[in-house]
Amino acid sequence: MVRSIGVLDSGIGGLTVVKEIVKSLPNENIIYLGDTARVPYGTRGKDVITQFALEMVDFLLSKDVKFLVVACNTISAVCLDKIIAVSPVPVLGVIDPTVDHALKTSKSKRIGVIGTRATIGSGIYETEIKQKDNKAQVVVASCPLFVPIAEEGLGDHPGTRLIAKDYLSIFKDQDVDTLILGCTHYPLLSNTIKEVLGENITLVDSAKPAAETLEVMLQEKGLLNNGSLSGKLEIHVTDAPQRVQIIAEQFLGDPLPGGLKEVVLANL
Amino acid sequence: MVRSIGVLDSGIGGLTVVKEIVKSLPNENIIYLGDTARVPYGTRGKDVITQFALEMVDFLLSKDVKFLVVACNTISAVCLDKIIAVSPVPVLGVIDPTVDHALKTSKSKRIGVIGTRATIGSGIYETEIKQKDNKAQVVVASCPLFVPIAEEGLGDHPGTRLIAKDYLSIFKDQDVDTLILGCTHYPLLSNTIKEVLGENITLVDSAKPAAETLEVMLQEKGLLNNGSLSGKLEIHVTDAPQRVQIIAEQFLGDPLPGGLKEVVLANL
Numbered sequence: 001m002v003r004s005i006g007v008l009d010s011g012i013g014g015l016t017v018v019k020e021i022v023k024s025l026p027n028e029n030i031i032y033l034g035d036t037a038r039v040p041y042g043t044r045g046k047d048v049i050t051q052f053a054l055e056m057v058d059f060l061l062s063k064d065v066k067f068l069v070v071a072c073n074t075i076s077a078v079c080l081d082k083i084i085a086v087s088p089v090p091v092l093g094v095i096d097p098t099v100d101h102a103l104k105t106s107k108s109k110r111i112g113v114i115g116t117r118a119t120i121g122s123g124i125y126e127t128e129i130k131q132k133d134n135k136a137q138v139v140v141a142s143c144p145l146f147v148p149i150a151e152e153g154l155g156d157h158p159g160t161r162l163i164a165k166d167y168l169s170i171f172k173d174q175d176v177d178t179l180i181l182g183c184t185h186y187p188l189l190s191n192t193i194k195e196v197l198g199e200n201i202t203l204v205d206s207a208k209p210a211a212e213t214l215e216v217m218l219q220e221k222g223l224l225n226n227g228s229l230s231g232k233l234e235i236h237v238t239d240a241p242q243r244v245q246i247i248a249e250q251f252l253g254d255p256l257p258g259g260l261k262e263v264v265l266a267n268l
Numbered sequence: 269m270v271r272s273i274g275v276l277d278s279g280i281g282g283l284t285v286v287k288e289i290v291k292s293l294p295n296e297n298i299i300y301l302g303d304t305a306r307v308p309y310g311t312r313g314k315d316v317i318t319q320f321a322l323e324m325v326d327f328l329l330s331k332d333v334k335f336l337v338v339a340c341n342t343i344s345a346v347c348l349d350k351i352i353a354v355s356p357v358p359v360l361g362v363i364d365p366t367v368d369h370a371l372k373t374s375k376s377k378r379i380g381v382i383g384t385r386a387t388i389g390s391g392i393y394e395t396e397i398k399q400k401d402n403k404a405q406v407v408v409a410s411c412p413l414f415v416p417i418a419e420e421g422l423g424d425h426p427g428t429r430l431i432a433k434d435y436l437s438i439f440k441d442q443d444v445d446t447l448i449l450g451c452t453h454y455p456l457l458s459n460t461i462k463e464v465l466g467e468n469i470t471l472v473d474s475a476k477p478a479a480e481t482l483e484v485m486l487q488e489k490g491l492l493n494n495g496s497l498s499g500k501l502e503i504h505v506t507d508a509p510q511r512v513q514i515i516a517e518q519f520l521g522d523p524l525p526g527g528l529k530e531v532v533l534a535n536l
Contacts, residue, residue, distance in 0.1 A: 036312075037306070037312060037316045038305070038306050043419075043511075044304075044305060044507050044509065045507050045508065045509035047507075048305045048506070048507040117511070144416070144420055145413075145416055145417065145420055145422070148412070148413055148416040149413065151311075152412055152413055154413070154431065157430070157431060157434070158427075158430050159427040159428065159429070159430030159431035159434075160427065160431075161427070162425070162426050162427030162430065163422065163425060163427035163428075166425070166427075238316070239312050239313050239315075239316040240313065241312065241313035243311075243385070
């Protein structure tokens with residue numbers, strides 16, 4: 001039995017990360033868990049986010065995964081340390097690879113970051129960027145409505161543009177050349193964000209940087225699957241009404257292999 | 269020890285109902301429970317909503333309440349029957365009183381209803397209105413983004429107006445004279461809804477009709493508190509970051525007495 005990579009997310013936005021992992025590591029088995037019964041996490045308090053995330057980790061560890069990818073900026077920002085502390089297998093969050101990629105992309109080293117209230121409130125992006133380049137300037141904004149807007153498929157709606165104009169107004173005279181989309185849902189609003197901020201800002205999201213770092217880490221740790229069979233992708237969610245299936249396909253960019261499996265998580 | 273009225277809600281929107289209960293029954297003790305760790309309910313599946321609601325009922329029954337008010341349209345629409353089945357004390361949902369009030373308000377008997385996806389999907393408003401007046405005409409629309417918009421305090425934002433225009437377009441040529449705001453969050457968008465639909469439509473929400481029906485039921489069942497002391501209001505939530513406190517005061521229209529108490533619900 002070939003062990004899988006476990007991927008956890010507050011909902012289904014993390015499937016954008018899965019999509020990139022499948023592209024670069026087509027032989028790996030992946031078990032994904034999205035907490036669709038309790039999404040969104042980004043508006044909640046630290047203790048609740050940590051409790052929910054550790055319940056998901058328990059589920060994935062019970063499936064004997066060989067590696068954990070935290071494909072959610074909010075969880076990565078709030079309690080990655082707690083997950084690393086309990087996990088017997090290596091853990092990768094999305095923030096570190098995203099910061100590296102943004103620093104490579106930015107010429108001016110003036111970097112913008114948008115995310116959920118919990119992610120921005122944690123201050124983690126400023127801290128990590130400054131640690132890696134103490135001359136970099138960071139401007140941040142939380143955009144709490146972007147998650148429900150993405151889930152409703154209204155990323156390109158004219159009403160969304162007006163809300164985005166408000167959320168992003170802080171970047172207007174800041175000369176940032178790179179904007180980190182610090183939430184896996186936000187790529188669904190890329191067009192609107194570009195319209196508001198202009199074409200001179202490069203948008204950076206977590207999906208590709210996370211998949212690239214995962215490949216390096218698997219190699220280093222001797223955990224790559226060197227078989228020649230195509231990997232299997234199992235998608236588990238905590239609530240699976242039909243609508244979740246439809247949006248999941250939008251995030252994955254493909255029909256769902258084998259549909260969605262529903263699981264019930266036990267509270268601590 | 270004077271027994272309390274238990275009020276449950278998916279979040280803090282139900283405080284609009286509490287506000288009306290306090291006005292009309294100032295001597296009653298009230299214990300409120302809002303599931304802020306898992307709000308919103310209206311986008312989730314029936315099984316998950318039912319599980320979460322029954323966990324809240326357990327908590328309130330453990331406080332020996334004398335009556336349960338389900339101050340949430342989504343829970344009332346999806347699983348009121350399940351709550352009645354397990355509860356040893358009388359239960360009031362918000363839909364029945366709201367329908368009565370709308371039928372009294374409407375002259376043309378052409379009634380519009382807006383609510384969450386779960387509430388509208390249940391078809392309960394059409395069913396109940398037709399049962400009480402089989403000549404009434406009902407037009408419905410779900411408005412999934414209105415809950416997060418209300419919670420973000422953006423009810424009057426120009427972007428919200430454009431989104432509302434889309435959601436409410438179905439009512440344009442329908443000649444409805446009364447619109448049921450079938451979600452306790454929606455009163456925070458009243459101005460925008462009136463701007464979009466014009467002043468000729470009367471908006472009806474659940475708060476006052478539910479409080480009036482509660483008074484009648486308590487009287488009938490001999491459960492009124494006839495003491496002369498002011499009642500106490502205890503507000504419990506499953507997640508209490510500072511922001512929830514601020515929004516809770518908006519919904520209640522008053523400073524919170526004694527702040528918010530945080531509780532952890534156990535999954536079934």
